[in-house]
Amino acid sequence: MLKMTPLNHVHRDMNAKMVDFGGWDMPLHYGSQLDEHHKIRQDSGMFDVSHMLPVDIRGPQVRDFLRHLVANNVDKLTLPGKALYSCMLTPQGGIIDDLIIYFLSETWFRIVVNAGTADKDVAWMLKQRDQSAPQLEISPRRDLAMIAVQGPNARAKVWQVIPGSQSLTEELKQFQSAAVGQYFIARTGYTGEDGFEIILPAADAPSLWKALHAAGVAPAGLGARDTLRLEAGMNLYGQDMDETKHPMESGLTWTVDLKSERDFIGKNALLNTSTTHHLVGLVLIDRGVLRSHQHVVGHKDGSEYQGEITSGGFSPTMNQSIALARMPMQITIGDEVNVIVRDKQLRANVVKYPFVRNGKIMI
CATH class of the missing domain: 2.40.30.110 (Aminomethyltransferase beta-barrel domains)
Structure with a gap:
């Protein structure tokens, strides 16, 4: 039985071509993958990325926990809402997953992980938590949905549809986020274009999707998402990186902080590995x-x-x-x-x- 996102019936109502994507029933395209690609490069389009998983980590010393868990340095996160791209590594330096970490407060960080590695990622986090920081609460948030709106006109379309969003998100720089009511809006993406990734209650996702579509945002599927991210030179887990490869041989040296004195899982292996x-x-x-x-x-x-x-x-x-x-x-x-x-x-x-x-x- 394939897993379905909260937008599954909306995709089917829009006559999307649905495919099995890592155990999820996901749209490949809505008629023309090529048109969807060009629409995002030239105007705006949206993807259902609700198969990805937000994980909230709360409690005292959560920053210390993340200092050890990931290869990039969360001490770079000082402004609430700021995001950091990083890899989570095995002790041998292999890439368990690439992920985005959001700093919300000193007792609350949010991590968004890939769909295909979500169960493995959460199990790894829980194992590390139990060994070093049992007081932390790690909560996978399958009650949330995610919609990525991308393209040169994407932000303007989101402001048109979500009341009050412009004043709270207009000044956001790349890799910053803000809360707009129950919506968590981040200026991030996987296309090489500007735009937002919006995390929201699952029950609200269909109405937002339809409102964006009515405002002229084109629905786009996995096909266009892949050609866009390839043009943007962005890695895909399981192809450009996995547990058998370390970040330096995967174009991700910039996501690894070896300069600070902190220790992190996989650091010793990286220091003793020639690329x-x-x-x-x-x-x-x-x-x-x-x-x-x-x-x-x-x-x-x-x-x-x-x-x-x-x-x-x-x-x-x-x-x-x-x-x-x-x-x-x-x-x-x-x-x-x-x-x-x-x-x-x-x-x-x-x-x-x-x-x-x-x-x-x-x-």
């Missing part, structure tokens, strides 16, 4: 489509280096095939490599991602 591979961008020169798991071969100084595409696909904005690939450190930006596609070697340029941000091609 042999890194994540790079690829833009295909020849005709074809790049896909995950395709083999990549590069040559440098007379030696051959082999890697693999972690995420790939067609970029609607660039009208080219692009990819993220894990390659040996010797292969760098500006090199040309060959991607093995159906026993053919297709040429691709190694580039610095993101490929597209805020509607602009960056390559």
